Amino acid sequence: MANNSGDKELVRxxxxxxxxxxxxxxxxxxxxxxxxxxxxxxxxxxxxxxGYIAFRGVPELDFGYFINQTSILKNTVGxxxxxxxxLYMIVLTLLIAVPIGVGGAIYLNEYADGGRFVDLVxxxxxxxxxxxxxxxxLFGYLFFGIFxxxxxxxxxxxxxxxIMVLPLISRxxxxxxxxxxxxxxxxxxxxxxxxxYMIRTVLLPSAIPGILTGIILAMGxxxxxxxxxxxxxxxxxxxxxxxxxxxxTSGATLTIQLxxxxxxxxxxxxxxxxxxxxxxxxxxxxxxxxxxxxxxVNRIK
Amino acid sequence: xxxxxxxxxxxxxxxxxxxxxAAIILRICAIMSIVAVASITIxxxxxxxxxxxxxxxxxxxxxxxxxxxxxxxxxxxxYIIITSIFGVAAAIVIGVPIxxxxxxxxxxxxxxRARTVVRSAVELLAGIPSVIYGLLGILxxxxxxxxxxxxxxxxxxxxxxxxxxxxxSAILVLAIMILPTLINISQTALxxxxxxxxxxxxxxxxxxxxxxxxxVIPAARNGILSAIVLGVGRAIGEAMAxxxxxxxxxxxxxxxxxxxxxxxxxxxxxxxxxxxxxxxLYTIGLVLFVFIIVINIVLTKxxxxxxxxxx
Numbered sequence: 001m002a003n004n005s006g007d008k009e010l011v012r013x014x015x016x017x018x019x020x021x022x023x024x025x026x027x028x029x030x031x032x033x034x035x036x037x038x039x040x041x042x043x044x045x046x047x048x049x050x051g052y053i054a055f056r057g058v059p060e061l062d063f064g065y066f067i068n069q070t071s072i073l074k075n076t077v078g079x080x081x082x083x084x085x086x087l088y089m090i091v092l093t094l095l096i097a098v099p100i101g102v103g104g105a106i107y108l109n110e111y112a113d114g115g116r117f118v119d120l121v122x123x124x125x126x127x128x129x130x131x132x133x134x135x136x137x138l139f140g141y142l143f144f145g146i147f148x149x150x151x152x153x154x155x156x157x158x159x160x161x162x163i164m165v166l167p168l169i170s171r172x173x174x175x176x177x178x179x180x181x182x183x184x185x186x187x188x189x190x191x192x193x194x195x196x197y198m199i200r201t202v203l204l205p206s207a208i209p210g211i212l213t214g215i216i217l218a219m220g221x222x223x224x225x226x227x228x229x230x231x232x233x234x235x236x237x238x239x240x241x242x243x244x245x246x247x248x249t250s251g252a253t254l255t256i257q258l259x260x261x262x263x264x265x266x267x268x269x270x271x272x273x274x275x276x277x278x279x280x281x282x283x284x285x286x287x288x289x290x291x292x293x294x295x296x297v298n299r300i301k
Numbered sequence: 302x303x304x305x306x307x308x309x310x311x312x313x314x315x316x317x318x319x320x321x322x323a324a325i326i327l328r329i330c331a332i333m334s335i336v337a338v339a340s341i342t343i344x345x346x347x348x349x350x351x352x353x354x355x356x357x358x359x360x361x362x363x364x365x366x367x368x369x370x371x372x373x374x375x376x377x378x379x380y381i382i383i384t385s386i387f388g389v390a391a392a393i394v395i396g397v398p399i400x401x402x403x404x405x406x407x408x409x410x411x412x413x414r415a416r417t418v419v420r421s422a423v424e425l426l427a428g429i430p431s432v433i434y435g436l437l438g439i440l441x442x443x444x445x446x447x448x449x450x451x452x453x454x455x456x457x458x459x460x461x462x463x464x465x466x467x468x469x470s471a472i473l474v475l476a477i478m479i480l481p482t483l484i485n486i487s488q489t490a491l492x493x494x495x496x497x498x499x500x501x502x503x504x505x506x507x508x509x510x511x512x513x514x515x516x517v518i519p520a521a522r523n524g525i526l527s528a529i530v531l532g533v534g535r536a537i538g539e540a541m542a543x544x545x546x547x548x549x550x551x552x553x554x555x556x557x558x559x560x561x562x563x564x565x566x567x568x569x570x571x572x573x574x575x576x577x578x579x580x581x582l583y584t585i586g587l588v589l590f591v592f593i594i595v596i597n598i599v600l601t602k603x604x605x606x607x608x609x610x611x612x
Contacts, residue, residue, distance in 0.1 A: 028510040035410060038402035039419055042484070045477055046422040049429065049437060056440075103330030111324055112331070121331050124338040127597050130531070131341065131590070132538020134564050138586045139341045142348055163337045170334070194316055196323040224430035227540040227564070231571060258432045259541060267440065274433050281428045285421070 050278070057275035060268050069239050079273055081237040085154060085251035088240075089233065090222050092158035092247065093165060094215060100162075101169030102211060108170075109177040110199060129167035133228040136164050140232040152250040157233030164228060165218035172217065176210020177203060209295030216288045223280050226255040235260060342590075349587025352376065352580035361584060367551040367561075369570070369578040376581040378566075382588060384554040385563045388468060388547075389536040392475035397529055399476075400483025401518075404528075407484070408491040409513050427481035431542040438474045438546035439466070446470045450557050463559040466548035471560070474542050479532040486531060490524020491517060523607030527600055534596045538589065540564035563589045 068078025104121070112118050140160030150156040180203055188198035204211075234250030237257055252260070254273050261270040353361055356376055364377025403423070407416055447465030454460040494517050502512040518525070540562075548559025549569055567582050574582055 025508060025510075028508050031510050031514060034398075035402045035406050038399045039406040039411075041399055042403045042426070042480060043419060043422050045480075046426055048441075049426075049433070052437060052441065053433070100330045100333050103327045104333060105331075107324075107327035107331040111327060121334055123597075123601065124334045126601070127338050127594065128334055130534045130538075130593055130597050130600075132534075132540070132564065132593060134538065134540040134567055135341070135345065135586055135590050135593070138348075138567070138583065139344050142344050143340065163341075166334060166337070194320055196320050197316075199323075220428050224428065226430065226432050227568065230541075230568065255430050255432045255541075258430075258436065262432070262436050262439070263545060267436075270436055274436060277430055277433060281430070282425070285424055285428055289421075 053271065053274045053278055056267070057271035060272050061275065062272075065269070065272055070237060077269060079237075079254065079257060079269070079276070081239050082252055082254045082257040082273070083276070084240060084246075085233070085237075086223060086253040088154050088246060088251065089158055089161065089229075089253050090219055092154065093161040093222050094218065096158060096162035097165050097169055097218065098215060101166050101214070102173050104166075105170040105173035105177060106199060106203075109174055110195070110203070125167045125170060128163065129171075131164075133164065133225060136160050136228040137231040140228060145232060150248070152232065152234030152236075153248045154233055154251045155247045157229045157251075157253075158247075160228050160232045161222055161225060164225070165221050168218045168221060169211075169214045172214025173207065173211050176207035176214075179210065180206045209291055212291050213288050216284050216291070220281060220284045220288075223253075223277065223284070224255060225253075226259055229253060229256055230259070345583075345587050345590045348580075348583040349590075350584070352577060352584045355577065355580070361581060362588075365553070369574070369581065374577065376577065378563075378581070378585055378588070380551050380553055381561050381563055381566055381585065384468065384552075384560045385537055385589075385592075387554045388472055388475060388560070388562060389533055391472045392479060392536050393529060393532060395472065395476040396479045396483055396532060400480050400528070400532070401487050401525060403480070404484045404487035404491055405513055405518070407488050409509075409517065423481050423484050426477075427485070431478065431539060434474055434478055434542040435545050438470060438542065442470045442473055443546065446557075454557070460557070461559070463548050463557065466546060466559055467557045468547065468554050468560045469556045471543040471547035471562070474546050475536045475539060478539060478542060479535050482535050483528050483532045486528035487521070487525050490521040490528065493524065494520045523603055526603050527607075530596055530600045530603060534593060534600075537592055537596075538564060540568050544568045563592075 064076070065078050065080075066083070067080055068074075068076040069081045070077050070079075108118055108121060112121075137160065140156055144150050144156040144159045145152065150159075184202050184206060185198060188202045189195070193201070229252075233253065233256070235252045235256060236250040237252045238249075240246035240249075254277055258270050258273040258277070261267075261273065361376050361378055362382070363379050364375060365379045366375040366377045367380065368375045403419070407419055407423075411419060443465035445465070446467060446469060447463075450462065450465060450467070454462070498516050498520055499512055502516040503509070507515065543562060544565040547562060547565055549561050549565050550559045551561045551566075552558040554560050563585050567585055570578065570582055
């Protein structure tokens with residue numbers, strides 16, 4: 001790795017000394033300018049988005065929003081129910097998707113020996129990651145909502161989202177397992193461990209950082225999702241009346257609430273939610289980066 | 302009875318039971334993605350086809366009139382399909398050059414620190430919820446579009462003012478939303494090009510920019526192609542970001558017309574649609590699903606072609 005980047009440096013400095021750089025080519029200058037312009041454009045968009053949300057949202061921030069639910073009777077406006085619903089949605093989705101995603105990845109990497117089955121699973125995983133969230137929404141409504149009789153509920157939403165984030169988790173787990181050196185497997189099997197024991201005690205602990213990255217990315221997807229939830233989890237924003245019973249009630253997450261507020265033209269509260277969402281997204285981004293840096297095997301060694 | 306606990310063989314037996322159960326459970330986990338795709342396909346086909354048979358294929362797919370709640374309801378989704386194709390194509394035309402050039406910057410030009418900054422920005426762009434893109438779309442892009450619209454059509458009595466919620470606004474939002482996909486996958490493709498290619502080109506006297514555009518990009522064209530295909534998939538499936546930005550009435554897609562996409566029609570009508578209207582919404586979902594499956598098959602072909610080319 002270090003060798004490789006050294007090569008690139010060499011190329012760069014060699015190029016700087018090339019006689020052709022003295023002769024300025026017009027097309028080079030133009031293309032170089034376009035490259036920097038495009039990058040600048042992408043950066044500007046991110047800055048404008050962050051800046052505008054902060055500019056409109058931060059002045060609206062009020063502690064009351066975070067401890068109240070919206071109620072006409074009590075004359076309060078708040079997003080506490082939506083925050084709670086989002087947390088429920090994250091936990092439930094991961095509880096369903098992580099075991100299946102990690103288990104499937106283990107099977108593909110450690111048990112299956114190529115062939116059509118593996119091809120089929122890879123293809124379907126690819127398809128799952130490409131299906132638009134609105135199609136997941138329709139399917140979730142039909143299958144979990146109507147066929148399984150769960151109607152509009154947080155559970156319906158979580159089951160739908162679990163299918164949606166499955167590819168994220170299994171792909172990241174597979175990459176993590178690929179990166180575990182083969183000598184680990186051989187050593188464990190060589191001293192008499194059975195296969196599952198080896199997977200449980202050697203492979204999984206070594207692959208944890210990669211799996212965690214997948215889980216964090218999945219959390220990001222759940223927090224950001226709206227189209228798949230609008231027909232499955234519903235639109236109710238009420239505080240839970242019972243801890244487990246809340247799972248079977250309809251509940252709007254932060255993104256859904258943001259959509260309704262913006263459709264109604266309540267931009268103040270919409271920007272408060274936008275700020276909260278951006279803080280969550282930024283935190284998850286940093287967390288993912290931190291984990292991959294902290295546990296990067298190549299760096300530790 | 303036998304002293305089971307003392308024999309190493311009985312313990313081996315119990316171990317092999319654990320082993321076998323583990324293998325079976327893991328296999329079931331792996332099968333889940335096949336089950337999911339199969340049941341989604343079945344459900345989309347079962348719920349999407351009744352309207353096609355009851356109303357006739359041509360009356361839905363090739364009929365431009367969408368009037369689901371009228372006295373003589375018509376459920377033509379031709380304009381909706383054309384809008385989605387047209388809008389996505391335009392978003393790709395705008396997004397691909399910007400995305401590709403940014404990827405070139407990241408993989409070929411940027412110094413480590415600048416690279417980290419741009420990369421985190423792109424990652425952030427990918428993580429922003431689509432409703433937030435929609436929110437900023439109606440508050441930043443739509444007013445600008447409305448000004449342009451008023452200037453352009455000031456003296457045109459036939460033009461129906463849209464307040465800026467039009468095809469062009471939706472295209473801009475889509476073009477921005479697909480940037481992370483385009484950048485990430487193109488960058489991976491560019492970085493996979495062996496350094497020897499660059500060195501040889503430079504040694505022959507080509508400048509750095511010539512090397513990038515004449516050697517590196519052509520060598521990475523399969524990866525860039527998959528980036529574009531995935532970008533199309535992302536754009537055609539996007540709903541919540543453009544539902545309020547595009548105006549959402551069914552029109553032929555001209556830049557300043559209020560238009561409805563496949564996705565946005567489902568979002569707005571699903572809450573109140575009943576009967577045939579609801580069935581047609583499922584048909585729209587099926588059309589969308591078919592598009593995605595075709596895109597995935599194309600993608601698999603592209604990737605396979607890349608492998609066959611000895612990449």
